[in-house]
Amino acid sequence: MRGANVWTVFMCLMLSFFARIQSLSVTVNDVECVYEYVLYEGDTVSGNFVVVDHDIFWSSDHPGIDFTVTTPAGNTVQNIKGTSGDKFSFKAPTHGMYKFCFHNPYSTPETVSFYIHVGHIPSEHDLAKDEHLDPVNVKIAELREALESVTAEQKYLKARDARHRHTNESTRKRVIFYTVGEYLLLAAVSALQVIYIRRLFSKSVAYNRV
Amino acid sequence: MFMCTGKRVMSLPMLLLLLLFICFFSTSRAIWITLPPTGTKCVSEEIHNNVVVLAEYVVVATGGDQSHNSTISVKVTSPYGNSLHHLENTSSGNFAFTSRESGNYLACFWVTHNDRDGDISVNLDWKTGIAAKDWDTVARKEKIEGVELELRKLEGSVESIHENLIYLRGREAEMRNVNESTNSRVAWFSIMSLGICITVSVLQLWHLKRYFHKKKLI
Numbered sequence: 001m002r003g004a005n006v007w008t009v010f011m012c013l014m015l016s017f018f019a020r021i022q023s024l025s026v027t028v029n030d031v032e033c034v035y036e037y038v039l040y041e042g043d044t045v046s047g048n049f050v051v052v053d054h055d056i057f058w059s060s061d062h063p064g065i066d067f068t069v070t071t072p073a074g075n076t077v078q079n080i081k082g083t084s085g086d087k088f089s090f091k092a093p094t095h096g097m098y099k100f101c102f103h104n105p106y107s108t109p110e111t112v113s114f115y116i117h118v119g120h121i122p123s124e125h126d127l128a129k130d131e132h133l134d135p136v137n138v139k140i141a142e143l144r145e146a147l148e149s150v151t152a153e154q155k156y157l158k159a160r161d162a163r164h165r166h167t168n169e170s171t172r173k174r175v176i177f178y179t180v181g182e183y184l185l186l187a188a189v190s191a192l193q194v195i196y197i198r199r200l201f202s203k204s205v206a207y208n209r210v
Numbered sequence: 211m212f213m214c215t216g217k218r219v220m221s222l223p224m225l226l227l228l229l230l231f232i233c234f235f236s237t238s239r240a241i242w243i244t245l246p247p248t249g250t251k252c253v254s255e256e257i258h259n260n261v262v263v264l265a266e267y268v269v270v271a272t273g274g275d276q277s278h279n280s281t282i283s284v285k286v287t288s289p290y291g292n293s294l295h296h297l298e299n300t301s302s303g304n305f306a307f308t309s310r311e312s313g314n315y316l317a318c319f320w321v322t323h324n325d326r327d328g329d330i331s332v333n334l335d336w337k338t339g340i341a342a343k344d345w346d347t348v349a350r351k352e353k354i355e356g357v358e359l360e361l362r363k364l365e366g367s368v369e370s371i372h373e374n375l376i377y378l379r380g381r382e383a384e385m386r387n388v389n390e391s392t393n394s395r396v397a398w399f400s401i402m403s404l405g406i407c408i409t410v411s412v413l414q415l416w417h418l419k420r421y422f423h424k425k426k427l428i
Contacts, residue, residue: 024255026253034241035241113255137360144364150371151374154371158256165381169388171392175396176399179400183403190410190414194414197418202425
């Protein structure tokens with residue numbers, strides 16, 4: 001009975017550290033790196049990132065940022081280039097400190113909203129020799145991972161919604177300012193035209209018959 | 211940190227094993243960010259109203275150099291500019307707040323004193339919403355443990371997913387309203403632009419005709 005009790009305690013500890021979630025935004029000027037520790041080899045590291053626009057004038061102004069994931073040994077395990085947002089998922093080949101880097105090839109700063117999750121399902125490899133794996137705990141871990149993937153999707157959707165909202169508000173402002181500016185410009189140009197024509201006819205001596 | 215209390219007393223080696231696990235696990239729960247020697251680095255998150263935020267930050271001692279005296283300063287601001295947490299010259303700290311305003315919450319770090327050359331790494335543990343929930347007190351208050359507590363956590367997770375979905379749906383409805391109003395504005399402003407064009411040209415012609423009549427050219 002004591003063994004079962006200790007096992008429960010151990011599994012409690014194990015399971016309590018599975019919810020390692022980080023969801024943040026950073027402003028990328030040139031290169032920004034965040035580091036996350038992966039406890040076990042074989043853990044699934046998943047996540048997403050979305051570039052939340054600053055005010056780009058033309059859409060070709062900024063094609064996107066590059067994203068790289070480097071293992072503790074220095075190998076690149078993920079490399080996504082020139083994108084405005086993407087999801088990623090990979091199985092960690094070793095445990096250790098992984099580096100997630102965003103590279104901005106242009107000089108305009110971009111804000112990137114990212115989310116990284118490290119998920120672990122307990123398996124036979126983690127246990128000492130005389131302990132047994134409780135299938136309930138494995139199922140709970142799998143259920144937790146499934147829920148985390150839903151949460152990850154939601155965070156992605158939320159970040160994309162923020163980006164769309166920026167674009168929409170920018171569109172709205174542009175509609176108002178550019179059309180009102182257009183009207184004023186039109187009125188000003190036609191007034192200038194009239195003034196110019198008047199000037200032409202009043203200065204020229206040939207047309208002046210008094 | 212989550213502690214699972216068994217109903218029976220544990221033997222000493224088991225306790226030590228537990229402590230070892232705790233120590234091992236507690237160092238690896240957050241992201242590291244690197245601070246440059248000059249300038250600030252900020253992280254932000256868009257948080258809606260009434261969400262619990264829990265954060266902890268620690269300057270990391272890299273390598274075998276335990277005599278680090280590097281200190282950083284922290285400032286956390288709400289979307290409307292109110293300062294929620296401000297600490298100067300510290301090597302670790304934590305803060306917690308419940309968001310009162312919906313918007314972008316900003317946490318900025320900068321180096322005040324650097325003991326060694328190069329960048330300083332800060333271990334930041336930032337939790338919002340369901341991740342910030344204190345399961346220890348729930349476990350103690352309701353006297354649940356083990357599998358039941360894990361299932362309770364999963365239930366909390368499902369509830370937060372449901373809340374997030376409702377929030378997303380609300381944002382989508384707002385955005386749809388804005389889009390539809392922009393759509394109708396584009397139509398109206400374009401028609402008005404045509405109207406203004408015609409009006410202005412009519413005015414031009416009328417004015418010039420009057421002018422030439424006055425100048426006896428017509």
